[in-house]
Amino acid sequence: MLKVGLTGNIGSGKTTIAKVFELLGVPVFYADDEAKKVMVTDDVLIAGIKQAFGNEAYRGDGSLNRKYISNIVFNNKAELDKLNALVHPAVFRAFEQFDGLHQAAPYVIREAAILFESGSYKMCDRAIMITAPLETRINRVMLRDKLSRADVESREARQMPQDEKVKLANDVIINDGKQLVIPQILRLHELYLSLSRN
Ligand SMILES: CC(C)(COP(=O)(O)OP(=O)(O)OC[C@H]1O[C@@H](n2cnc3c(N)ncnc32)[C@H](O)[C@@H]1O)[C@@H](O)C(=O)NCCC(=O)NCCS
Numbered sequence: 518m519l520k521v522g523l524t525g526n527i528g529s530g531k532t533t534i535a536k537v538f539e540l541l542g543v544p545v546f547y548a549d550d551e552a553k554k555v556m557v558t559d560d561v562l563i564a565g566i567k568q569a570f571g572n573e574a575y576r577g578d579g580s581l582n583r584k585y586i587s588n589i590v591f592n593n594k595a596e597l598d599k600l601n602a603l604v605h606p607a608v609f610r611a612f613e614q615f616d617g618l619h620q621a622a623p624y625v626i627r628e629a630a631i632l633f634e635s636g637s638y639k640m641c642d643r644a645i646m647i648t649a650p651l652e653t654r655i656n657r658v659m660l661r662d663k664l665s666r667a668d669v670e671s672r673e674a675r676q677m678p679q680d681e682k683v684k685l686a687n688d689v690i691i692n693d694g695k696q697l698v699i700p701q702i703l704r705l706h707e708l709y710l711s712l713s714r715n
């Protein structure tokens with residue numbers, strides 16, 4: 518079974534494109550969703566996050582105070598590194614479990630915002646990078662999340678530049694709103710199916 522990482526900077530269209538692969542029958546692991554899940558279910562992790570960032574990291578009902586944490590980590594690299602070090606081991610474990618469940622599939626996709634930054638692309642056989650111009654991505658996220666331009670830019674600033682990731686990727690999908698995306702996805706799907714047969 519082939520493991521394919523799928524990434525792209527903020528607003529590039531990772532989730533949208535991952536859903537199309539799902540429609541083609543490909544199992545997709547959403548690392549960002551899994552991170553949010555373990556952050557509210559893993560008691561050791563919850564205690565570690567409270568210790569590192571204060572009890573305000575969680576609301577009274579036990580849900581994650583994303584706004585509070587975002588304000589800390591997206592404005593300070595050391596704080597983000599601290600959060601990553603706490604959360605990522607639990608996400609890696611979940612990915613291994615997911616892999617185990619889908620051994621019969623020709624290939625699986627690991628969708629992750631920070632596939633390259635976290636080094637987890639090394640656990641994959643191939644990596645897809647989704648690209649779109651910065652201005653397009655900023656506008657998409659401002660619209661989707663009702664965030665300010667400055668909020669989106671601070672998240673982008675915490676990510677490796679798009680051009681550098683393109684160099685590390687095996688495959689690229691251009692999702693600039695102009696080029697057709699579905700044919701690019703189908704071409705890669707065929708490629709991965711043929712690679713998985715070899
Ligand atoms: C800080 C948190 C609570 C903010 O949640 P929120 O729902 O507001 O934002 P969301 O998760 O959708 O992230 C917004 C964007 O920020 C970027 N981003 C998220 N995590 C990271 C990170 N660790 N490093 C760099 N950029 C990141 C991504 O482009 C993402 O699309 C959340 O992002 C988080 O818990 N991040 C740490 C865990 C993590 O590393 N997740 C990603 C991969 S496992």
Ligand SMILES: Nc1ncnc2c1ncn2[C@@H]1O[C@H](COP(=O)(O)OP(=O)(O)OP(=O)(O)O)[C@@H](O)[C@H]1O
Pocket residue numbers: 525526527528529530531532533534630657658661692693694698
């Ligand atoms: N080709 C496109 N044309 C128009 N809108 C698009 C296109 N691709 C994605 N979008 C929209 O842009 C927004 C961002 O897409 P999506 O959520 O898939 O990106 P993402 O890379 O997963 O984002 P993030 O890194 O913030 O989690 C969504 O509202 C989505 O509907």
